Amino acid sequence: MAQSRSGARQPLSVTKPKLAAQKPVQQPAGTAGSAAAPTSPKRKTTRTYGLKPSQRAAPVAHSPRTMAEKRALALVVLERLKAEYPDAHCELDHRNAFELLCATILSAQCTDARVNMVTPELFARYPDAQALRAARLEDVEAIIRTTGFFRAKAKSLVGMATALVDRHGGAVPRTIAELVPLPGVGRKTANVILGNAFDLNEGIVVDTHVQRLARRFGLTREPDPIGIERALMPLFPQQDWALLSHLLIWHGRRTCTARKPACGACVVQDVCPSAGRAD
Numbered sequence: 001m002a003q004s005r006s007g008a009r010q011p012l013s014v015t016k017p018k019l020a021a022q023k024p025v026q027q028p029a030g031t032a033g034s035a036a037a038p039t040s041p042k043r044k045t046t047r048t049y050g051l052k053p054s055q056r057a058a059p060v061a062h063s064p065r066t067m068a069e070k071r072a073l074a075l076v077v078l079e080r081l082k083a084e085y086p087d088a089h090c091e092l093d094h095r096n097a098f099e100l101l102c103a104t105i106l107s108a109q110c111t112d113a114r115v116n117m118v119t120p121e122l123f124a125r126y127p128d129a130q131a132l133r134a135a136r137l138e139d140v141e142a143i144i145r146t147t148g149f150f151r152a153k154a155k156s157l158v159g160m161a162t163a164l165v166d167r168h169g170g171a172v173p174r175t176i177a178e179l180v181p182l183p184g185v186g187r188k189t190a191n192v193i194l195g196n197a198f199d200l201n202e203g204i205v206v207d208t209h210v211q212r213l214a215r216r217f218g219l220t221r222e223p224d225p226i227g228i229e230r231a232l233m234p235l236f237p238q239q240d241w242a243l244l245s246h247l248l249i250w251h252g253r254r255t256c257t258a259r260k261p262a263c264g265a266c267v268v269q270d271v272c273p274s275a276g277r278a279d
């Protein structure tokens, strides 16, 4: 059983270590092909995935196949990441649901750090839906320009604020069904708001990091975020859904990055089927 930095690890089935390459048997002259020549037992060919011999010596976890295997792996990953990132949280600065909604709309195709640079001025000028609804588009565009796609985002922000005032008395609604029709809001944004502003676990936020890690763990092969969310929901306890997204996002940003995953420093290396061979 492997040990982690964060404590004892749960066992999970892994494939046997790779067999050493077998040397050809030297036959005495004149006996080659004779009936008396000893025959070696047939050995199963193993795939090396381009790993160096030192890497191949370590056991490689297999991809989970059944729901039971996927659940077992999911729980190990969840507990390990909880221990590794005890402070995992939403990295968009906000003080209430309205601010988080604005920040999440701005975070499309943009880093959280960049969004956090513009939101203090935005929230100071437009502290609530009523104020943002009355804003001039050009003024909003000037504040959020550096987040990219600023014209479309300014339109979404003012449109969202208008819809909040017209349909919800200026308050941010608490259901996916009411959030998704708002301008600039999709299922991912709705899940961010529900999970972080209201502590409601109605769904799982599936961003680019969650998509990548779910596939690397072999938990799903679904190609789109909706399918991935549907596949992950039965694998993880519902009360952890919001936290799960933060954990996967933190792990994806810090260790299991898209281009160069640091498998050697990863706390789930021994149970990850992509360890040492992530694409």
Ligand code: SF4
Pocket: 216, 255, 256, 257, 261, 262, 263, 264, 266, 267, 268, 269, 270, 272, 273, 274, 275, 276, 278
């Ligand atoms: S860093 Fe490597 S071992 Fe860790 S989750 Fe990513 S692919 Fe798996």
